[in-house]
Amino acid sequence: xxxxxxxxxxxxxxxxxxxxxxxxxxxxxxxxxxxxxxxxxxxxxxxxxxxxxxxxxxxxxxxxxxxxxxxxxxxxxxxxxxxxxxxxxxxxxxxxxxxxxxxxxxxxxxxxxxxxxxxxxxxxxxxxxxxxxxxxxxxxxxxxxxxxxxxxxxxxxxxxxxxxxxxxxxxxxxxxxxxxxxxxxxxxxxxxxxxxxxxxxxxxxxxxxxxxxxxxxxxxxxxxxxxxxxxxxxxxxxxxxxxxxxxxxxxxxxxxxxxxxxxxxxxxxxxxxxxxxxxxxxxxxxxxxxxxxxxxxxxxxxxxxxxxxxxxxxxxxxxxxxxxxxxxxxxxxxxxxxxxxxxxxxxxxxxxxxxxxxxxxxxxxxxxxxxxxxxxxxxxxxxxxxxxxxxxxxxxxxxxxxxxxxxxxxxxxxxxxxxxxxxxxxxxxxxxxxxxxxxxxxxxxxxxxxxxxxxxxxxxxxxxxxxxxxxxxxxxxxxxxxxxxxxxxxxxxxxxxxxxxxxxxxxxxxxxxxxxxxxxxxxxxxxxxxxxxxxxxxxxxxxxxxxxxxxxxxxxxxxxxxxxxxxxxxxxxxxxxxxxxxxxxxxxxxxxxxxxxxxxxxxxxxxxxxxxxxxxxxxxxxxxxxxxxxxxxxxxxxxxxxxxxxxxxxxxxxxxxxxxxxxxxxxxxxxxxxxxxxxxxxxxxxxxxxxxxxxxxxx
Amino acid sequence: xxxxxxxxxxxxxxxxxxxxxxxxxxxxxxxxxxxxxxxxxxxxxxxxxxxxxxxxxxxxxxxxxxxxxxxxxxxxxxxxxxxxxxxxxxxxxxxxxxxxxxxxxxxxxxxxxxxxxxxxxxxxxxxxxxxxxxxxxxxxxxxxxxxxxxxxxxx
Numbered sequence: 053x054x055x056x057x058x059x060x061x062x063x064x065x066x067x068x069x070x071x072x073x074x075x076x077x078x079x080x081x082x083x084x085x086x087x088x089x090x091x092x093x094x095x096x097x098x099x100x101x102x103x104x105x106x107x108x109x110x111x112x113x114x115x116x117x118x119x120x121x122x123x124x125x126x127x128x129x130x131x132x133x134x135x136x137x138x139x140x141x142x143x144x145x146x147x148x149x150x151x152x153x154x155x156x157x158x159x160x161x162x163x164x165x166x167x168x169x170x171x172x173x174x175x176x177x178x179x180x181x182x183x184x185x186x187x188x189x190x191x192x193x194x195x196x197x198x199x200x201x202x203x204x205x206x207x208x209x210x211x212x213x214x215x216x217x218x219x220x221x222x223x224x225x226x227x228x229x230x231x232x233x234x235x236x237x238x239x240x241x242x243x244x245x246x247x248x249x250x251x252x253x254x255x256x257x258x259x260x261x262x263x264x265x266x267x268x269x270x271x272x273x274x275x276x277x278x279x280x281x282x283x284x285x286x287x288x289x290x291x292x293x294x295x296x297x298x299x300x301x302x303x304x305x306x307x308x309x310x311x312x313x314x315x316x317x318x319x320x321x322x323x324x325x326x327x328x329x330x331x332x333x334x335x336x337x338x339x340x341x342x343x344x345x346x347x348x349x350x351x352x353x354x355x356x357x358x359x360x361x362x363x364x365x366x367x368x369x370x371x372x373x374x375x376x377x378x379x380x381x382x383x384x385x386x387x388x389x390x391x392x393x394x395x396x397x398x399x400x401x402x403x404x405x406x407x408x409x410x411x412x413x414x415x416x417x418x419x420x421x422x423x424x425x426x427x428x429x430x431x432x433x434x435x436x437x438x439x440x441x442x443x444x445x446x447x448x449x450x451x452x453x454x455x456x457x458x459x460x461x462x463x464x465x466x467x468x469x470x471x472x473x474x475x476x477x478x479x480x481x482x483x484x485x486x487x488x489x490x491x492x493x494x495x496x497x498x499x500x501x502x503x504x505x506x507x508x509x510x511x512x513x514x515x516x517x518x519x520x521x522x523x524x525x526x527x528x529x530x531x532x533x534x535x536x537x538x539x540x541x542x543x544x545x546x547x548x549x550x551x552x553x554x555x556x557x558x559x560x561x562x563x564x565x566x567x568x569x570x571x572x573x574x575x576x577x578x579x580x581x582x583x584x585x586x587x588x589x590x591x592x593x594x595x596x597x598x599x600x601x602x603x604x605x606x607x608x609x610x611x612x613x614x615x616x617x618x619x620x621x622x623x624x625x626x627x628x629x630x631x632x633x634x635x636x637x638x639x640x641x642x643x644x645x646x647x648x649x650x651x652x653x654x655x656x657x658x659x660x661x662x663x664x665x666x667x668x669x670x671x672x673x674x675x676x677x678x679x680x681x682x683x684x685x686x687x688x689x690x691x692x693x694x695x696x697x698x699x700x701x702x703x704x705x706x707x708x709x710x711x712x713x714x715x716x717x718x719x720x721x722x723x724x725x726x727x728x729x730x731x732x733x734x735x736x737x738x739x740x741x742x743x744x745x746x747x748x749x750x751x
Numbered sequence: 752x753x754x755x756x757x758x759x760x761x762x763x764x765x766x767x768x769x770x771x772x773x774x775x776x777x778x779x780x781x782x783x784x785x786x787x788x789x790x791x792x793x794x795x796x797x798x799x800x801x802x803x804x805x806x807x808x809x810x811x812x813x814x815x816x817x818x819x820x821x822x823x824x825x826x827x828x829x830x831x832x833x834x835x836x837x838x839x840x841x842x843x844x845x846x847x848x849x850x851x852x853x854x855x856x857x858x859x860x861x862x863x864x865x866x867x868x869x870x871x872x873x874x875x876x877x878x879x880x881x882x883x884x885x886x887x888x889x890x891x892x893x894x895x896x897x898x899x900x901x902x903x904x905x906x
Contacts, residue, residue, distance in 0.1 A: 348847075376850035378882050379831045380858075388882060392847070428847070430888055480857030484869050485813060486836060487853040505799035520857070520866075633815065634869055665810045698804040706812035706871035719799050726797065732805035733812075737872045740812065 077146030079130035083308035087259045088132060089269070091300035093119035097149050098298060100305070102259065102267050103313050104339040105276060105295030105453070106463035111149035120151070122168025122177050122213070123306040126189060132306050133175045133189065137164040142175065142187065142197075156187055158199035166256075166304070169223065171216040171238060176223070178214065181207055184241040205241020209234060215258040215266065218309040220284045224266055226255045226291075233266075233279065233289050247289030251277055257305025262312045267294065274299035276461075278334065292334055295461030296453050319351035322358045322372075323445045323469035324568040326409030328459045329357035336449060336459055336467040344395030345466040346374025346450045360471070360568050360615075372468045375401075375448050378430075382477040384437040392428045393450055397465055399424055399431075400449045400456045403472065405439040411447060411458040421454050439474050443529070443619065446470045475519065479526070484516040484634035485706055490533065491515070492709035495640050495702040497539050499662045500683035501651060502695060505719070506712045508538035508604045508751070509640075510591065512545060513708055516634040524625035534591060534614040536751065538604035538714050542590045542643035544658070547618075548670050549583040550632040557583050558621040565617040566594070575618055580671045587616050589658075590643040604714040604751055635704060639663040639670075651681065663693050665700035699729075705740045710750040721749035813869045817901040818855070820879060821863040827885025832859040834902075836870065838878040838894075846892055848878055870897065879904055 089098040089107065095118065097111040114120065118138025123145075125132050132145040140163065142156040160182065168177040173190040177199075184205030188195050214225035214236065223236035224246070231252040234243040257269040264282040268291070269275070277291035319338045321329045329335040335357040345351050376390040381403070391399060401419035402411035411417070418433040449456050451465030471488075473481065485491050490513035496503030497510060513533040518525050530547055537543075557576050564575045564587075577584040588594055591614070592602075599608035642648050644657035652660075659674035669675065669692065678685035678692070685692045693701050712721040719725055723746070724739035738744060804810075820832060837852035854868050859881050870877075876896050883889045895902045 348841075373849070376848065378833060378880065379829075379884065380856055385829070386884060388884065388888065428841070428845070432884075432888075478858050480855065480866075482855050482857075482866065482868065483853060485854075485871065486851060487856075488851040491813065502800050628866065633867075635813075665808070695800075697800075697802060698806055698808055699800065699802060700810045703810045704812060717796070717799050719797050719802075725799070726802060729799075729802050729804045729808070729810075732808040733810075733872070737812070 077131075077144070077148060077150055077152055080132075080147045080308075081130070083127055083130070083311045084125075085308075085311045085314040087257075087267070087305050087307040088123065088125070089257060089298065090120050090123055090134065090304045090306075091298065092302055093138070095120045095302075097145075100269075100297050101314065101339060101463075102261070102276060102295065102297075102307075102461075103315060103318060104337060104461040104463050105274070105297040106339040107298050114145065115150040116143075116153070119302050120145075121164075121166040121302070121304045123304050124168055124170035124175065124216075125306045125308045126170040126173065126175075127308055127310055128173045129189070133168070133170050134304070134306070135165045135168060135177060137166065140164055154197055156197045156199055158187075158201075159185060167211050167213055167225070168304075169214055169216050169306075171221060174238075176214075176216075176238065178205075178207070178211060180210055183207055186238075202239075202241040206236070206243045207241075209243060212254050212256045212271075213258040213268070213304055215260050215307075216309065217264060217266070217281060217284060218260055218262055219264050222284070224260075224279075224281065225258065226251070226268055228252060228254050231291075233287075235284075246287055249277070249279060249289055249291040251291045254303075256300075256303030259305050259307040260309040261307075262310050265313075269297055269303065269305060271299060271301055271303045293457065293460050294334060296455070296463070315355050317353050318355075319345075319466050320354045320357040321447060321467045321469045322360060323447060324409065325357075325359045327404070327411060327445060327447065327469070329359045329469070331356045333357075334459045336447070336456075336462070338449070338451060338462045338465045338467055340466075341464040344397050344450065344452065344464045345393070346448065346468050347372070347392050347466075348394070349373055351466045360469075372470070374450065374466065374468050375446075375470060377470075377472065380479065380481065381435055381439075381472055381474045382479070383435050383439045383441060383474060385477055386432050386434050389431050389433065390428060391424065391431055391448075393424050394426050395452075395465075396423070396425050397450050397452050398422065398454050398456075400451075400458075401433070401446065402448075402458050403433075403435075403446045403474075404444045405436055405474070407440045407442045407444045407474070417458075419448070421456075424450070435474065441475050443471065443473050443617070446472045473517075476521075478521055480520040482518040482520055484518075487517075489515065490708045491635060492535065492705040492707065492711070493635070493638055493664075493702065494705065494709070494711055495543070495662055497541050497543055497640060497662060497701075498649070499660075499693065499701045500677065500680040501649075502682040502699075503701060504715060505717050506538060506604070506715055507703060507718050508536045508711045508714065509541070510534075510539070510543050510545065511536035511603075511709075511711050512638070514635060514638060516636065518631070518634070520628065521625070523628050525622065525628060525631050526625045527619065527621045530585065530616075530618045530620075532587065532616045533612060534594060534602075535612065536604050536711060537591055537595070537597075537602040539601070541648060542592050542646040543640040544586065544589045544643050545591055545638070545640055546577065546584050546586040546670075547635075548637035548639065548667075549585070549620075550637050550668070551630065552583045552622070552626065552632070554580050554583045556623050556626070558623050561619075561621045563617075563619045567613075567615055568617070576620075577670075577672070582670070583620070584670050584672075585618050585620065587618070590646075592643075601714055604711075606713065606751065637663060637667045637670075639667070639702075641673075662701050664702045664704060665694055665698075666690065666692050668692055707740070709740055710742060710745055713749055713751055716749045721746055812872055814872045815900065816868050816870045816897055817865070818868050819863075819865050819901065819903045820859075820881075821905045822859075822881070822891075823905060826860065826862060826881070826883045827887070827889065828883050829885075830859040830862075830881055830883040832857050832864050833880045833882075834868065835878040835880070836874050846878055846880070846894070848880065868902075877902060
């Protein structure tokens with residue numbers, strides 16, 4: 053079929069219209085989380101992750117020559133607006149990052165602008181000693197694309213960018229010369245000083261996030277600072293170094309201020325909060341890349357820092373494997389660390405020498421920007437003579453960023469935080485079961501009745517560290533982490549150091565911490581002849597569970613909430629041969645005043661103790677309870693807490709153990725347990741390992 | 752004082768009454784069971800409470816092991832021994848310890864260490880590393896078997 057001439061022309065016209073429509077710029081589809089950074093002449097556009105400072109080129113050529121500055125994101129039409137400083141024209145940029153020049157009237161001729169942002173469908177631009185202009189971007193309003201000068205505006209400020217607060221709609225900018233943060237009215241252009249940020253320089257790009265934090269990027273070094281304007285009425289004006297981005301002499305930024313900062317694909321630290329671990333504290337974080345990290349395991353991603361006691365290794369995969377202290381940390385002496393890294397980068401390290409909960413003090417930055425290549429390296433450091441003996445923390449960061457502090461973002465690499473012990477020279481450490489491992493103590497609390505053997509009424513991870521000097525133990529540190537409470541009874545927890553006299557514990561140096569915070573009470577129990585360290589009278593008070601039981605039912609799963617640490621020095625060091633064997637004698641007891649079922653008409657309270665098999669009760673136990681009901685304890689023969697079938701009310705498992713779910717008999721969860729028990733521990737010694745568990749029967 | 756005691760007694764009575772009839776870990780036999788005469792009795796799986804263990808069984812999965820390491824030649828400078836239960840060989844065939852698994856770190860400057868360690872009963876071998884900080888940093892290492900509850904290495 054032939055087309056007539058008219059039809060041909062009509063078809064051609066429609067085709068042109070169709071192609072034009074297809075090629076026309078389109079707005080962004082959403083409110084992007086990344087910041088857009090415009091640099092160079094001709095301009096290039098980068099996508100910048102404010103959290104870590106990582107960036108990538110989004111567009112090499114925007115379709116026109118020249119530099120584009122004063123950019124801002126208009127969330128009404130989802131275009132970026134800016135000023136072409138070469139052609140002196142206002143431009144619009146869509147999702148294809150190509151420029152459309154707009155015919156704006158009312159601006160001074162041959163005058164360029166470097167400062168701009170968008171709000172409420174108006175584009176605001178500013179230049180010192182020239183003026184503050186408002187340009188209508190809404191075609192439905194009068195004066196579309198007409199610039200109006202705001203005559204009342206203060207035009208004396210030395211600014212290179214400003215941004216509009218998503219909360220109060222006011223402009224904010226840092227004066228480059230003075231470092232003073234100014235708040236500028238969009239209506240009048242008048243400014244007020246908010247305060248001194250403490251930083252000066254050409255801040256070519258400024259952005260807000262949805263929470264009201266203001267980010268400014270300094271041209272000379274790419275440093276991104278954060279200013280807390282989350283409450284504009286009570287601002288924290290001090291600029292904190294947040295991340296390092298690209299630097300350029302021509303720099304401007306735009307961002308959709310209604311988008312939160314993305315935390316995807318980011319590795320965080322896990323030291324206690326005082327060290328600056330959380331996002332809110334500008335905690336250290338690294339964008340995860342496949343080619344740069346500490347250790348041999350690619351970092352797992354988290355949405356925020358995971359402060360001890362719920363630390364990074366426990367939250368996900370065990371990826372804290374880059375640093376090993378191969379010698380003890382001895383005050384005044386050199387020590388060695390073994391460092392394993394992937395990729396070429398720079399290592400930074402800190403140790404909190406004075407144990408004050410931060411890495412800010414002199415000499416605490418032990419490794420500064422040491423360049424490494426893939427592989428394993430030995431590095432030395434010196435512990436200052438002023439270091440304080442005790443348990444502390446270390447932080448290591450590996451990145452392509454050459455200058456890092458203990459806080460802030462990094463575009464790649466990894467951060468790893470480690471608990472460390474600082475000691476006087478010639479101290480050895482003996483660990484049970486290992487330096488950072490756990491054994492699991494699992495109790496049935498219905499003693500002296502026989503239990504249901506789900507062995508989850510109290511489940512405690514537990515570790516012992518002994519400090520040894522000259523064949524004598526000078527100190528013991530006990531660590532614990534409450535895994536589960538699968539009982540309605542209330543139980544306390546304590547550890548009896550058999551054969552260690554109570555008065556041999558140095559009470560002046562006795563220290564107990566809950567969730568890494570020092571507690572004021574004395575854990576050394578009164579009225580005991582031997583040392584008993586009481587952690588809690590009622591473990592239920594140490595967790596705030598919404599569930600009927602704490603962490604024993606999969607349909608009501610909760611995070612671990614309670615950890616403890618006790619450090620006990622001996623007044624007279626104890627010969628190794630005289631030390632009780634770890635785990636010593638950890639036990640649970642009935643919480644005073646709480647009932648204990650029909651067996652007891654009165655609350656037995658502290659006098660009811662439940663120990664591991666054949667471990668003795670303490671002085672505070674009511675010995676008349678021994679031998680009741682199913683219990684066949686026999687003091688004369690040193691037989692304790694066993695049934696007639698020699699079954700226990702508590703066991704210790706050699707690792708962090710997946711215990712049975714509520715009311716699941718351990719035999720259902722771990723069938724190999726039977727042969728282990730009946731053989732007296734000879735057979736099936738690996739019964740408790742994950743591969744021998746019925747996975748749907750364990751927590 | 753009398754008032755205080757009365758208060759405590761009242762509290763005890765209240766709390767005891769709250770928990771009368773409550774089980775500890777939740778023994779299923781203490782809870783009401785639905786009875787159905789028409790359903791044949793199921794074969795119950797074995798229950799732990801019916802097991803019988805030897806008299807002296809202590810239910811421990813960790814066992815004491817005697818460590819005895821001795822150097823026949825003098826070491827240069829301060830020396831330290833570490834013992835690890837978990838480790839691998841890397842691509843260069845070097846031992847890489849899992850530092851989390853360290854059992855002991857001790858001064859080895861005298862050239863010998865004799866201590867009792869507690870190991871899980873199924874640990875068959877350990878990695879021993881000795882670092883010396885003399886004029887040069889030196890490492891001596893050895894994979895040792897756990898035999899007859901002892902670890903012995905002389906070098």
